[in-house]
Amino acid sequence: MQDRFIHCIANMPETLADNLVPLLNDNFVGHIDAQQLEDLMTATGLAEDELLLALLPVAAALASPPISDFHVGAIAKGKSGDIYMGANLELNNEALFHSVHAEQSAISHAWLSGETAIEDIIVNATPCGHCRQFMNELVGGQKIKIHLPAQETKPLSYYLPYAFGPGDLNITTPLLSKQLHEFCLESSDPMVIEALDHASLSYAPYTKNYAAVVLETRDGQTFCGRYAENAAFNPSMLPMQMALSAMARHNRDFSEINRALLLESSQGKISLVGAAMNALHALTSVELEHIVIDPI
Numbered sequence: 001m002q003d004r005f006i007h008c009i010a011n012m013p014e015t016l017a018d019n020l021v022p023l024l025n026d027n028f029v030g031h032i033d034a035q036q037l038e039d040l041m042t043a044t045g046l047a048e049d050e051l052l053l054a055l056l057p058v059a060a061a062l063a064s065p066p067i068s069d070f071h072v073g074a075i076a077k078g079k080s081g082d083i084y085m086g087a088n089l090e091l092n093n094e095a096l097f098h099s100v101h102a103e104q105s106a107i108s109h110a111w112l113s114g115e116t117a118i119e120d121i122i123v124n125a126t127p128c129g130h131c132r133q134f135m136n137e138l139v140g141g142q143k144i145k146i147h148l149p150a151q152e153t154k155p156l157s158y159y160l161p162y163a164f165g166p167g168d169l170n171i172t173t174p175l176l177s178k179q180l181h182e183f184c185l186e187s188s189d190p191m192v193i194e195a196l197d198h199a200s201l202s203y204a205p206y207t208k209n210y211a212a213v214v215l216e217t218r219d220g221q222t223f224c225g226r227y228a229e230n231a232a233f234n235p236s237m238l239p240m241q242m243a244l245s246a247m248a249r250h251n252r253d254f255s256e257i258n259r260a261l262l263l264e265s266s267q268g269k270i271s272l273v274g275a276a277m278n279a280l281h282a283l284t285s286v287e288l289e290h291i292v293i294d295p296i
């Protein structure tokens with residue numbers, strides 16, 4: 001089991017801890033598939049709701065909050081039945097707008113894993129206004145069920161009445177629905193090709209700045225982030241923050257970054273290069289490679 005889970009396992013009911021420990025091996029990054037979840041329910045006798053709430057401390061152990069030292073975990077349950085954990089991320093010494101909230105981390109985890117809808121969000125405390133607006137951008141956003149300890153489960157529409165969302169701006173394919181934007185780029189560099197794949201799946205209906213970030217660590221592993229915009233513009237989730245959040249879930253230190261690449265559309269109304277550079281340079285002296293791509 002990874003060291004970062006020792007504390008939360010020690011505070012769990014014994015049957016749950018015994019059945020969870022084998023899952024928390026070196027490869028665990030916060031994903032539990034539908035079958036594993038079913039097996040945990042059978043072994044512990046817990047109802048799904050109870051189990052998901054009991055798993056929140058595991059999600060919180062994925063956090064990287066050097067400023068607040070406040071570990072927040074969230075779980076997104078996808079349409080497939082799999083669950084995806086996420087946790088808050090803060091960049092040391094940098095402005096707080098670079099922070100990622102646990103719900104955003106969990107949702108981006110599900111999106112990067114190929115989920116096309118989120119049905120449930122499980123979180124310890126009522127989602128903040130920022131996260132309510134971020135979740136409202138998702139496919140079926142208003143119907144997403146929010147599960148909280150000792151509170152009746154309610155849809156997002158209960159927590160965000162009179163919502164302003166993608167439908168108000170005539171967007172019919174909201175966040176997590178299939179995006180496919182095509183660009184011309186010839187490259188044999190695997191990192192560039194990976195970034196191109198993610199940029200084509202990114203969600204930027206408001207600025208058309210389809211973009212992705214790929215970070216490579218010294219051992220050759222890569223971590224990707226796609227741009228995810230919001231009808232309210234802010235909170236959007238920047239691709240650098242999404243990639244860093246993925247690294248944190250994988251328990252990788254940012255000092256291991258060896259290469260960093262931002263790829264973005266030439267047709268966007270904005271550029272993410274300054275924001276991506278600021279976030280990157282808070283963590284490493286590695287220079288950001290920047291590639292601008294033309295749509296087909």
Ligand SMILES: [Zn+2]
Nearest residue numbers: 101128130131
């Ligand atoms: Zn939040």
